Amino acid sequence: MAAAAEQHMKPHAIMVPVPLQGHLIPSVELALKLASNGFTITFINTQITHSKITLARSLTGESPDDEDIFSDQRNLHGFDIRYVTLSDGFPLSFDRSRNHNEFMEGLLLAFPVIVDEFIGNLLSSDVNPPVSYLIADSFFVWPSAVAKKHCLVHISFWTEPALAFTMYYHIHLLRRHGHFDSQDNRRDAINYIPGVEAIECRDLPSYLQDSEPWSVMHRYIFKSLEDAREADFVICNTVFELESSTITALQETKPFYAIGPIFRRGSAVAADFWPETPGCGPWLDARPENSVLYISFGSLVNVGKEVIQEIAHGLLQNSKLSFLWAIRRDITGCEETKVLPVGFEDEVRGRGLVVAWCSQIEVLSHSATGGFLTHCGWNSVLESVWCEVPMLCFPLLTDQFTNRKLVVDDWKVGMNMCGGKEVGREEVAENMKRLMNDAEGLRENMKERKKTLQNALSPDGSSEKNFEQFMHDIKLKIQPKSSIST
Template sequence: MALTEDKQVIHHVLLVAFAAQGHINPLLRLGKRLVSKGLHATLACTGNIQERLLKQFATTNTEDESNNSKNHSISGIQLLFFSDGFDLDYDRKADLDHYFNTLEKVGPVNLSNMIIEHYYNNHKKLSCIVINPFVPWAADVAVQHRVPCALLWIQPCSIFAIYYRFFNKLNSFPTSENPDLSVELPGLPVLSTEDLPSFVLPSNPFNSLLKMISGLYQNMKKHKWVLANSFLELEKDVIHSMYELCPIRPVGPLVPTSLLCEDEDSDVGVELWKPEDACLEWLNKQSASSVIYVSFGSITVLSAKQMEAIATALKNSNHPFLWVAKQPEVPTSDGAGQLPNGFIEETKDQGFIASWCPQTKVLAHPAIVCFITHCGWNSLSETIAAGVPVITFPQWSDQPTNAKLVTAVFKIGLKLRRNSEGIVSTEEVETCIEEIINGPKSEEYKKNVMELKAAATKAVASGGSSDLNIQWLVDEISNGNSCESEGFHFLSDNQSAEQDKVTT
């Protein structure tokens, strides 16, 4: 066991992430806050992204005397890698079912061997393993090594509550026989079928992901603590509704530090795609609150018809726009994901098309007036922290529910509605753009999102709700105590009354 000079035990926390940007970054940012409170943190993920990570950062390399190898770290967080069972050039997106099934088999063995080699062989005290939902088998590894495990939920607390009630059969949800059933859950507005996470619907095609999430909830007792990338003031009602069932502790928003009035250089986020910084130079030439920012993430590929409808609406809006249109690696015969012919030339004086951009800097730029987004939780958390109203275009997973939260709970934007063909028309996009910028509720959206921005900044600051929850976790890890319900930080009655106008 490693000891400091004053004989105090050094507590190490291992963060286990699925190898995707939106999964790695929340864990890194949580790790940075744990390090700032005296713990030692290490991030472990599969080796297929090792080269990309190490190329991006000027890593701190130190010799490990035990095995004469090099340790890589980011801002004091060590990086470790283990095999997912595939060669580096294997296309992991080609067959998700096969990939996740294989990872579930080989991941525990390789992660366990890594723990033995890095911690036990070096006499380091591993005091906690923090996992995210896409590596649920890591909880079994924690049990195997008798190390307490924490789950970092990387979607809103509302989604956690929905899944908990769905997988434990506590409420009625749509079925093949009754696909249009509306769902009423404590702490949430009434949810129609189109508002629910796609994985709870009978039409869900992703069996491996459903199996993985189901297994997570069936084994929830393996997690000593449940954390969330959210903040209390944002989801107060649904967090309170879970108190007796399975308390969830918000420790976010785990977004870039520059959005939270903190030093930009202290952020530990990674960019697995190279951003085009030229878009910032273009933004600098635009008027304040004039630019429509459009991005649908790294996975979504829209049909050619949908791309054309959005392109036409942006052109007709007479507003400058910045569109992150990540083109397919292999062009499809039906034109999916591709910009309409001639669009770039026609709008060269109005818009900027980027394959990827530094989203944090874009959202914080004074030229941005609104964000048209797929409503992934990382993007939504960033736009809230930046104080930018949104137009949502959800696709799958948690995104439909996130969009419902935007319109019915947070009240910071609008949702694009599909027609009978499943397409959002040009007219619909134009109408939402006009409403979000100049409509009768435009000032209300701006006011609400700015209040949430202030609440997010306060939550992570010293003494804020998320900061207190992180400190409580650090104390639990350091003292080896069990999870006591009274340790959860809730708003006082006075604080609750002050926040009602923001969160209801």
């Protein structure tokens, strides 16, 4: 009886990550952290996401558990994580990348109904322990309505920096001042966002820079951020000391907790959509310390063939530079597979390694890796700082422009790959050389930023204290079901 009563009192949260690689990984890590602190987690993955993970594992020779990506963690640590897969509204055979607008319409209209039905059925089944919380990625359009309908506490998980969140959060100010959604957007510095020093328009998330923000993607992004405004709590994958003024201002309007960095640091949970190309570790082992430039543009963003070729020619001009380049097979967004210059791999043989996919944290943490040419995805930024690898920044989409500002202008742990929108091989070659040969100042700054991350995760650090406060506050939010009016 006592054991049953104790189980009944455990906090139980439903977690729903956005079905994208860069959002799934921190959500998996957050689920593990909550489970290690006594939470029961019902973790919802889409069927297509689960299918990609399972296929990637099978292609590397593993024998994956076809039912549960958390099975090893449950067996090792006894975590109560209940894994569920749901349809996103499309058959598995549907090509989501090539039919992007249709896919986004599905996330707007079909997926919310599917999740709502699942939650309703789960709650009506007298699940034990009872579900009290809905933790959903901030880039969903439905959580606040679903949480309200089912009397759940809505926790929005923001997987990007607080600076990007606050720019979306104050979109009404950008509109009022004419920096967004006007026929002729102002281009001067923005100096009226609470907690943010003057910020240039080029440093806004890309969807706030567009002069015609009316696509389905724009509608989806802006609707999701309107929904996040309605959340009871927001947890953010950042560190207070890195964005203190922005976070302090946000906390005046919203319960906002900086609990990062949340990223893979040895987790055994399978969450990669692509199989890792073998041989990266031994290849790096044979290279001197800080001699290799790692190049990757992440798991989602497409890069034009012309840009890839200019970067390749920049590498050819640096004839003594070693590099490891991860180029996804779908990186250009089309079927074309031969994106590198003719004869490139033969010409760089012995000093360069081109792979389809690799374990980024393992590459960045290797002593041979001395620089990172990156799209500035937030996961990549945090991992790079953690591993003390200076960045050569080439933002392409969404928060990456804002992240670049933090990396280059604020923290001074990276430099720009090119000065403008045009990518030229000479400028690329020169900046690669500078990053690898003249980056002592960046490396010193990196050490300080790494200490900031480490300190935040220490028992008395800001992120750990914020996480404890968050758990305390959300438990206070719970009321007996009978006391909530319907």
